[in-house]
Amino acid sequence: MAVRAAVAGASGYAGGELLRLLLTHPEVEIGALTGNSNAGQRLGALQPHLLPLADRVLEPTTPEALAGHDVVFLALPHGQSAAVAEQLGDEVLVIDMGADFRLKDAADWEAFYGSPHAGTWPYGLPELPGGRAALEGSKRVAVPGCYPTAVSLALYPAYADGLAEAEAVVVAASGTSGAGKSPKPHLLGSEVMGSMSPYGVGGGHRHTPEMIQNLSAAAGERVTVSFTPTLAPMPRGILATCSAKAKPGVTAESVRAAYEKAYADEPFVRLLPEGQWPATASVYGSNAVQVQVAHDPAAGRIVVISAIDNLTKGTAGGAVQSMNIALGLDETTGLSTIGVAP
Ligand SMILES: NC(=O)C1=CN([C@@H]2O[C@H](COP(=O)(O)OP(=O)(O)OC[C@H]3O[C@@H](n4cnc5c(N)ncnc54)[C@H](OP(=O)(O)O)[C@@H]3O)[C@@H](O)[C@H]2O)C=CC1
Numbered sequence: 001m002a003v004r005a006a007v008a009g010a011s012g013y014a015g016g017e018l019l020r021l022l023l024t025h026p027e028v029e030i031g032a033l034t035g036n037s038n039a040g041q042r043l044g045a046l047q048p049h050l051l052p053l054a055d056r057v058l059e060p061t062t063p064e065a066l067a068g069h070d071v072v073f074l075a076l077p078h079g080q081s082a083a084v085a086e087q088l089g090d091e092v093l094v095i096d097m098g099a100d101f102r103l104k105d106a107a108d109w110e111a112f113y114g115s116p117h118a119g120t121w122p123y124g125l126p127e128l129p130g131g132r133a134a135l136e137g138s139k140r141v142a143v144p145g146c147y148p149t150a151v152s153l154a155l156y157p158a159y160a161d162g163l164a165e166a167e168a169v170v171v172a173a174s175g176t177s178g179a180g181k182s183p184k185p186h187l188l189g190s191e192v193m194g195s196m197s198p199y200g201v202g203g204g205h206r207h208t209p210e211m212i213q214n215l216s217a218a219a220g221e222r223v224t225v226s227f228t229p230t231l232a233p234m235p236r237g238i239l240a241t242c243s244a245k246a247k248p249g250v251t252a253e254s255v256r257a258a259y260e261k262a263y264a265d266e267p268f269v270r271l272l273p274e275g276q277w278p279a280t281a282s283v284y285g286s287n288a289v290q291v292q293v294a295h296d297p298a299a300g301r302i303v304v305i306s307a308i309d310n311l312t313k314g315t316a317g318g319a320v321q322s323m324n325i326a327l328g329l330d331e332t333t334g335l336s337t338i339g340v341a342p
């Protein structure tokens, strides 16, 4: 019997990418589609690339509209999911693509999001140690942020294998869809085209505590992360350049061996052959993660670069992968590692 899925936030970028994936998922039947300011609109007017759903009309996001489904995806602005989720009952699988339930530390949540902490749900990054076990049979999933997905998958093997000191430096470039669809003055076409710019510099970005949470769990000690996001003139993609001081005795061979071990059996993470580097174009529209490692002996640092599509593995693909695990389906069902080129 098909898994009936509702999508709240179907008019947004994350909701649109989720629907693109669910349309080809062999086990899923798409149920209610809800929005907020766009309720009453045809989906075809908002997501013209989703042709099979063009004549569906968005409903308001209410418990009644979301009732009667096996899975409810919440692709809402952060801070909006908790109130909706608590009205859905314990039997339905709720997958939150926003930030509300990602952080374990209430003080971190309050410091970075400025509202009371709603709680913590099993975290939807199966590749992390213990990640799959946390999701199996769960009725709640918190999908990670896009930058924490790219950065945690780049650095966790170095920490899990005890190769890196507990400080990491990350500079990551993101495509503009990461900022969502609502209009923002710094995201006007003329501001973004032909330019790259940093933001959230100096530890202010709300994804910093999420990265620290993941890397500290892998290291078994608190890892600090100096994170600088930058905006790149492209619609999708994240390229994360991450480094950490190498522990004494670490070599290029020991670094590569740690990553080969971590990713040998991962269906979506590809440690590239030596000499080949991750690129956002190679993972465009796919759930793949490209990773490459280097050891810089002069600087005494491990350098790891990862590339993801922020809307796919960084949000909607990660959500579908987690749904598959929670429901006991093959983890790769409905997901592709094939990109779009050129
Ligand atoms: N874009 C990305 O790369 C990533 C996004 N995410 C997360 O996914 C979530 C959605 O982001 P994104 O799609 O980019 O954002 P968008 O701004 O593109 O879409 C937001 C969606 O939420 C709906 N919405 C807005 N306010 C409310 C409300 N008060 N109640 C119910 N629905 C509401 C909007 O409906 P309407 O249009 O009808 O007003 C729209 O469907 C966010 O939490 C974001 O952080 C996570 C990782 C990456």
Ligand SMILES: CC(=O)N[C@@H](CCC(=O)OP(=O)(O)O)C(=O)O
Binding pocket: 078, 097, 098, 099, 144, 145, 146, 147, 174, 175, 176, 177, 178, 179, 180, 207, 229, 231
């Ligand atoms: C380019 C850009 O603006 N990106 C967003 C991150 C998108 C994301 O993952 O957001 P959530 O944590 O809200 O899910 C940002 O930096 O705020």
